[in-house]
Amino acid sequence: MLDLSQMYSEYFLEKSLLSVMPEAVLIIFAFIILLLGLFKSIKNGENSYYIALIGIVFSFLYLFILSNHTIHGFYGSIIFDKFDVFFFTVILLSGFLTVLLSKNYFDTRNVLIPEYYSLVLFSISAMMLLVSSVNLIMIFLSIEFMSIAAYILTGYLKGESRSTEGAMKYFILGTFASAFFLFGSVFIYAATGHLNLYKIHNFIFRQSFKVHYVYNSHTFLAIGLVLLLVGLAFKMSLFPFHAWTPDSYDGAPTPVTNLMATGIKVAAFGIFIRVFTSIYSFNILNFYNILWILAVLTMTFGNFAALLQTDLKRLIAYSSIAQAGYILMGIIAGGYYGISGTLFYLLAYIFMTAGAFGIVIMFENLKLASVDIKSYYGFGFKYPLTAAAFSFFLLSLAGIPVTSGFMGKFFVFSAAIKSGYYWLVFIAILNSAFAAYYYIKIIVKMYMVDNQSNNNSIADVINNSNVTVNNGQMEIIKENHVTSALVIVIILCLIFTLLLGVFPQPFINFAAKSVTSLWNI
Amino acid sequence: MEALFYIFSVIAIVSALMVILVKNPLTSALYIILCFFALAGFYILLNMQFLAAMQIMVYAGAIAVIIVLVIMLLNLAKIKGAIKDFHQIVISIIAIGLLALEVILYLNAAGEKKPTGIYTNAVINKIGNTQIIGEFLFTKYVFPFEVASILLLVAVIGAYIFAKK
Amino acid sequence: MEQNSFLPILIMLVIAILFAVFTVVFSSLLGKKTFEKGKLKAYECGIEPVGEPHVRFDIKFYLIAIFFLLFDIEALFLFPWAVVFSSLGLYGFVEMFLFIAILVFGLIYIWKKGALKWD
Numbered sequence: 172m173l174d175l176s177q178m179y180s181e182y183f184l185e186k187s188l189l190s191v192m193p194e195a196v197l198i199i200f201a202f203i204i205l206l207l208g209l210f211k212s213i214k215n216g217e218n219s220y221y222i223a224l225i226g227i228v229f230s231f232l233y234l235f236i237l238s239n240h241t242i243h244g245f246y247g248s249i250i251f252d253k254f255d256v257f258f259f260t261v262i263l264l265s266g267f268l269t270v271l272l273s274k275n276y277f278d279t280r281n282v283l284i285p286e287y288y289s290l291v292l293f294s295i296s297a298m299m300l301l302v303s304s305v306n307l308i309m310i311f312l313s314i315e316f317m318s319i320a321a322y323i324l325t326g327y328l329k330g331e332s333r334s335t336e337g338a339m340k341y342f343i344l345g346t347f348a349s350a351f352f353l354f355g356s357v358f359i360y361a362a363t364g365h366l367n368l369y370k371i372h373n374f375i376f377r378q379s380f381k382v383h384y385v386y387n388s389h390t391f392l393a394i395g396l397v398l399l400l401v402g403l404a405f406k407m408s409l410f411p412f413h414a415w416t417p418d419s420y421d422g423a424p425t426p427v428t429n430l431m432a433t434g435i436k437v438a439a440f441g442i443f444i445r446v447f448t449s450i451y452s453f454n455i456l457n458f459y460n461i462l463w464i465l466a467v468l469t470m471t472f473g474n475f476a477a478l479l480q481t482d483l484k485r486l487i488a489y490s491s492i493a494q495a496g497y498i499l500m501g502i503i504a505g506g507y508y509g510i511s512g513t514l515f516y517l518l519a520y521i522f523m524t525a526g527a528f529g530i531v532i533m534f535e536n537l538k539l540a541s542v543d544i545k546s547y548y549g550f551g552f553k554y555p556l557t558a559a560a561f562s563f564f565l566l567s568l569a570g571i572p573v574t575s576g577f578m579g580k581f582f583v584f585s586a587a588i589k590s591g592y593y594w595l596v597f598i599a600i601l602n603s604a605f606a607a608y609y610y611i612k613i614i615v616k617m618y619m620v621d622n623q624s625n626n627n628s629i630a631d632v633i634n635n636s637n638v639t640v641n642n643g644q645m646e647i648i649k650e651n652h653v654t655s656a657l658v659i660v661i662i663l664c665l666i667f668t669l670l671l672g673v674f675p676q677p678f679i680n681f682a683a684k685s686v687t688s689l690w691n692i
Numbered sequence: 693m694e695a696l697f698y699i700f701s702v703i704a705i706v707s708a709l710m711v712i713l714v715k716n717p718l719t720s721a722l723y724i725i726l727c728f729f730a731l732a733g734f735y736i737l738l739n740m741q742f743l744a745a746m747q748i749m750v751y752a753g754a755i756a757v758i759i760v761l762v763i764m765l766l767n768l769a770k771i772k773g774a775i776k777d778f779h780q781i782v783i784s785i786i787a788i789g790l791l792a793l794e795v796i797l798y799l800n801a802a803g804e805k806k807p808t809g810i811y812t813n814a815v816i817n818k819i820g821n822t823q824i825i826g827e828f829l830f831t832k833y834v835f836p837f838e839v840a841s842i843l844l845l846v847a848v849i850g851a852y853i854f855a856k857k
Numbered sequence: 858m859e860q861n862s863f864l865p866i867l868i869m870l871v872i873a874i875l876f877a878v879f880t881v882v883f884s885s886l887l888g889k890k891t892f893e894k895g896k897l898k899a900y901e902c903g904i905e906p907v908g909e910p911h912v913r914f915d916i917k918f919y920l921i922a923i924f925f926l927l928f929d930i931e932a933l934f935l936f937p938w939a940v941v942f943s944s945l946g947l948y949g950f951v952e953m954f955l956f957i958a959i960l961v962f963g964l965i966y967i968w969k970k971g972a973l974k975w976d
Contacts, residue, residue, distance in 0.1 A: 187835070198842060202962070205849075209969045245835040283856075286849055293846055300839065312836050316843045323850035390797060696867075736863055746933055754926035761922045764914045826937030830949050837934070837952070841959040844927050848963040851923040852972050855916050 190244030190251040190303070192237065193230045193259055194296040200226025201292035208285025223270045223288040227263055227295070234259050241688065247367055248306040257685035258302040258441040261518055265433040266295035268525040268660050272426040275654040276532055280424075282327055291430065294320035298438035302445070307356040307366045310442055314352065314406065317438065318345050321431060325423040337422025344415040345405065352402025358395030359450075372449040379453060396451065396458065403446065406439035409499065410468035413492050417476075420488035425535060428484065429528040432491045433521040440498055440517060444510060447502055448689050462503050467598050470496025474606045483534065486609070487527055490568055493606060494520055497583055500599060504586040507686060512582030514682035519567070519575035519671050526564040526664030529657055533557060551618035560661050562614045567668050569610040570603050575671030582679065697737055704730035717763045724759065728752040739813055742822040920972060931960045 188195070203226075204219045234256060242251040269291060277284060297317035304310045322345065326338025360366055363374040375392070405412040420428045451458045473493025480486040498520070501513030551558040567574035580603060587596045671678055707726040714720045728751040735744035811824060829837055899906045938945075938953050945952075967973060 191835070205962075205966060209966065246832045248833070248835055283853060286853060290846065290849070293842070306836075308833065309836050309839075312839050312843065316839060316846065319843060319846055319850065323846070323853060326854065329854070329856075390800075394794075394797070742937060745936065749933055750926070750929055754922070754929045758919070758922045758926060761914065761918050765916065765919055820940070822937050823940045826939075826941035827944075829934075829937055830941060830945055830952055834952055838955060838959075840934075841931070841956045844930060845959055845963040848924065848927055848960075848967060851920060851927070852967055852970060855920040855923075856972070 186242055187244035187249070189237065189240075190242040190249050191300070193233045193263075194299045194303075196230045196233055197226055197292045197296035197299075200229070201289040201296070204285050204289040204292070208283075208289075219285040219288040220270065220274050223292055224267070226292055227267045227270065231260075231263055234263070247369075248309040249300075249303050250305050251303055253685040253688035254441075254445070255299075255303045257514055257682060258437065259299050261437050261521055262295060262298045262302070262434050262441075265430065265437060265521045265525065266291065268521070268529075268663070269426050269430040269434065271656045271660045272429055272525070272529060272532055273424075274656045275536065276424060276426050279536075280328065282329070287324070287327060290320050290324055294324065294430065295434060298434050301438045302441035304442070305368045305445065307359065307368070310446075311349070311353055311356060313442075314402075315349055317435060318349065318406075321345075321427075321435060324427040324430070325419050327424050327427065331422070333418075333422040334424065335422070337419035340415050341419040348402045348405030348412065350402075351398045351405075355395045355398030355400075355402060358391050358398060360395075362389070362391035362395060368446060368449040375450065375453050399446065400451075400458075400461070403439060403443050404465065407436060407443060407495050407499075408492050409465050409495055410472050410492070411465075413469070413472070416492055417485050417488045420491070421482065421485050425484065425528055425532050428488070429525055432488070432524050432528070436491070436495065437517050437521060440495075440502075440513070444502060444513065445689070448505075448510070452505065459503060462499060463592070463595060466496045466499040466503060466595065468496075469493070469499065470599060470602045474602050474609075477606070478609045483531055483613075486613075487524070487531065490606070490610075491524060493602070494524075494568070496602075497580060497599060500587050500592075500595060501583040503595070504583070504590040504592060506586070506590065507683065508586040508589055509583075510689065511679060511683040511686045512579075512586045514686065515582050515671075515675065515679050516579035518678060518682070519579040519668070522664045522667040522671070523564050523567040523574075523576055526560065526661055526668065527568065529660045529664065530557065530561040530564065533657060548616060548619055557661075558617050560665055562617070563665060563668065565610040565614055567672070569607040571607070573669070573672050575668045575675075578672050578675040582675075693737060696733070700730045700733040700737070703727075704734070718760065721756065721759045721763060725752050725756045728756065739816050740821055742825050917975065924967065924972075928960065928964070931957070 200222060204222050207218060207222070237251065238253075238256045240251065241253070243249070244251065270288065273287065273291070277287060294317050297313050297320060301310065301313035301317055304313055322338055322342045325341050326335050328334035356366070359371060363371050365371045365374055401412065405415075408416040420431060423431065470493045473489050473491075473496060477486050477489035477493065480489060498513055498516050501509045501516060503509070504512070551562075563574065567576035570576040570580040580599075584596050584599060587599075704727055707723045707730060710723040711720045711727065714723065728747060732744040732747040732752070735741070735747060816824060901907070934956065935953070938949065942949055
């Protein structure tokens with residue numbers, strides 16, 4: 172029944188393969204890492220790290236070569252356009268930073284190293300596939316692919332019960348979310364008869380002119396859209412679907428937490444923007460109002476819950492929930508300005524989050540008993556550079572001027588005002604002010620010496636080390652707490668956080684250019 | 693055909709109820725296999741022979757084996773009686789209510805004319821369900837098909853990582 | 858491929874069920890019954906049983922079951938492929954080759970890692 176002649180044309184195959192080349196490169200490198208890991212003679216921990224980095228760089232190269240093309244591949248399941256170029260860049264950067272963060276973290280732990288890096292590459296490629304898919308089946312498959320790799324990575328520290336617990340919660344709730352997504356797709360297919368986003372878009376567009384619109388397929392469509400939103404909101408960790416986030420962010424190995432908070436979230440927002448602009452923009456069932464409420468709940472909940480945290484990793488997990496609320500604002504504002512503001516925010520977000528997680532890893536390397544906020548007292552005096560960098564990331568997360576966080580918020584808020592969402596912006600600004608309180612609280616603590624000396628405080632550890640310099644533990648601290656890879660990550664994040672805050676123009680242009688392709692189909 | 697539908701329905705509902713009513717986990721595992729078979733019967737009635745084969749091979753075959761093994765692995769045979777929790781009852785009532793709503797909506801819409809593709813029941817009967825799936829899977833959906841194999845590979849690696857000593 | 862072609866399968870199923878019911882019911886009707894407490898105990902060479910008869914299974918069983926499931930799904934994809942193979946030609950062959958090659962890689966991986974070794 173199908174026309175097979177198109178299949179055999181070499182042009183078709185070539186074009187289709189080109190459209191997934193950046194992902195394919197990553198997958199090939201992941202296979203190489205696995206294959207080399209099978210040979211015991213090669214010391215595999217080292218080389219798999221470098222191969223993963225090279226793989227990401229090669230993927231970047233392909234992205235650069237293809238960046239001026241728009242390619243439809245595999246019967247329209249995959250599209251490679253300017254929008255993808257932006258998101259691929261962000262996802263690859265997030266992956267690159269994650270791999271750099273992983274080196275030191277996993278060297279000291281007894282885990283399977285080659286499998287780790289190959290899973291990271293697999294999940295990055297899945298994120299890229301997710302953003303570039305325009306067919307509901309392909310979107311579902313990419314979500315599953317990405318999530319399965321993420322479930323495994325979350326539970327990678329097998330000895331630690333928190334890691335296993337996080338993986339378990341993530342897996343069970345994630346599977347439910349996938350089921351919601353699939354069920355929603357079924358309803359949309361029943362209502363429209365299409366799986367391709369653009370065909371669904373055209374179908375609804377044509378229907379919207381008809382006076383005698385079939386009421387029930389409208390109901391089907393509405394149910395489908397609600398279910399689809401649930402599935403995607405889970406991956407974006409919006410408020411009522413966030414329950415997995417703190418536990419799995421907390422339990423996962425910190426580099427993996429970074430990958431989940433940056434890469435997976437960015438990919439989920441990427442596909443949400445695609446789905447949103449093609450289907451939800453018709454405002455069936457007043458979806459803008461639903462998203463409005465979700466955004467407000469997400470940012471308010473995230474900020475209030477973050478205030479109560481004493482564990483740094485959990486705090487950043489909750490703050491990333493709050494950030495998702497701000498990002499959603501840009502999508503609600505919609506249009507050219509709203510979406511490009513969102514994209515800019517996402518770019519800014521990955522750098523400040525990766526930077527903050529870099530510092531968290533540094534804390535963990537200092538072997539502080541859990542990453543307790545109480546233990547920062549005096550940190551600012553003993554490690555002035557690290558503390559300054561950390562303060563900068565926190566200020567950026569809070570949205571203080573001169574940082575990328577401020578510019579991101581500025582673009583998103585102004586787009587929302589332009590679209591007339593005054594109340595939303597008002598609530599968001601109140602939220603930001605509130606959030607600034609707990610970020611700055613940490614900074615203040617770092618530059619304060621606690622008089623009622625705390626056993627865990629860094630100041631104490633340092634003081635003890637002055638007495639016994641040759642203490643074995645201190646040597647470990649000195650060796651491990653700063654490594655070149657970690658320094659590279661933090662410097663890179665610092666540079667970009669500052670650059671995006673001071674010279675946002677080229678980046679917002681990049682974002683704006685990529686957004687145009689969303690409507691040029 | 694109508695009679696068969698009702699027979700399969702009764703088997704499916706009764707076996708699904710027995711899954712949660714019997715006390716021994718292994719017995720409920722056996723009932724779930726019966727339920728899978730009844731579902732496969734539905735698929736055949738709906739002209740989805742491939743799905744029926746899948747249901748029997750994957751669910752009644754492999755998944756049932758895993759369920760039984762996990763019961764033995766966790767040593768669940770000792771658990772007696774159900775855990776009664778107010779929360780669970782409330783949540784299950786809400787879930788059943790939503791499901792009932794869905795069924796009502798569906799039945800409401802059943803009479804309406806909906807967009808249909810070229811693959812009507814008559815066409816499927818003529819060509820064969822498996823053949824149509826094959827044609828689509830290896831042409832239009834060839835890329836998802838290849839990605840599925842990588843997904844399975846990742847799952848294999850994951851299973852190994854988690855079960856490793 | 859009409860539903861009628863499933864009639865033999867249905868008949869066979871019915872016969873199988875009848876046979877099973879027949880054997881169970883008739884053996885319980887015809888056989889002699891004795892009820893004793895000792896019959897329900899696990900047999901341990903005639904000595905009083907010690908400890909729980911339920912032993913925790915090795916995780917190996919579970920691992921094998923998962924691998925079985927994953928490769929079962931792989932095998933399942935072969936059915937629609939086999940049906941349309943002739944019309945797909947070389948293209949279909951390459952597709953399936955790639956699919957199986959990726960999963961065979963998985964098999965080699967677990968094999969080399971020793972996940973299939975029993976001790």
